[in-house]
Amino acid sequence: MKVSGFTFIRNAVKFDYPVVEAILSILPVCDEVVVAVGKSDDGTRDLITAIDPLKIKIIDTIWDDSLRDGGRVLAAETDKAFDAVSPDSDWAFYVQGDEVVHERYLPAISETMKKWKDDPSVEGILLGCLNFYGSYDYIGDSRKWRRHEIRIVRKDSSIRSYGDAHSFRKKGQLLRVKPADAVVYHYGWVKPPVIQQQKQQNFHKLWHDDNWMKKNIPEVDEFDYSLIDSLALFKGSHPQVMQERVRKQNWKFSFDPLKKNFSVKVRVLQFIEKYTGWRIGEYKNYHLI
Secondary structure (H helix, E strand, C coil), X not given: CCEEEEEEXXXXXXXXXXXXXXXXXXXXXXXXXXXXXXXXXXXXXXXXXXXXXXXXXXXXXXXXXXXXXXXXHHHHHHHHHHHCCCCCCCEEEECCCCEEECHHHHHHHHHHHHHHCCCCCCCEEEEEEEEEECCCCEEEXXXXXXXXXXEEEECCCCEEEECCCCEEEECCEECEEEEEEEEEEEEEECCCHXXXXXHHHXXXXXXXXXXXXXXXXXXXXXXXXXXXXXXXXXXCCCCHHHHHHHXXXXXXXXXXXXXXXXXXXXXXXXXXXXXXXXXXXXXXCCEEC
């Protein structure tokens, strides 16, 4: 079985992306990792080059910043990396620049890929998502966070990145997927408040025009993490590759997990989910088979 990883990145140093950790976390189960490195204002390319010259395959790209509609440029960059994956790969393992896979899940992921390798009806593999927020101590536990994402797909040219690169589709149709007993850790909302605010000001330009930016993104120096509806304490361990980042956290954030800023409607929906496991109206960009 041949597995290729793939991802994209730009300005990883400037916006404090844990992309090195992201790549290192999937490297043990990959024969290669293709990285589409966008033209950056910092040392991003050197950062990626230094990871593993034997396994890392860099393609240099230029982002089309005119695609300010729903984050389409992110899907375009994802497709560039995916298209550069070796054609003889059985699976392509996607990881975003702020996602890390805990080493405890690699055996289960490998077993799932092996199990369905020769079954063409399985077009992708679904992983769970754990979304950290504010610091490494809290995770989002409300309906706003996606619980699952497709992160492994067939090497098939008809499969394309979808939306703002959060998932994939084949000829416009939902992928047929099997789940792996594994979770990807998303750290996109864990950065120093100053850098998080800079990221918001830069990143939302990929979705919205200047008028929307002026109305919705405050011109402040630091991001206010307290404006969140609900969080839970994280009681597990972080991946080994993230331990240094966790140790070096240089800002403080605390949140009362008992505090729930929900509307009446959301409170009812959260109650139903808590006691039944059923998330009414959940967005699922996949077909579980």
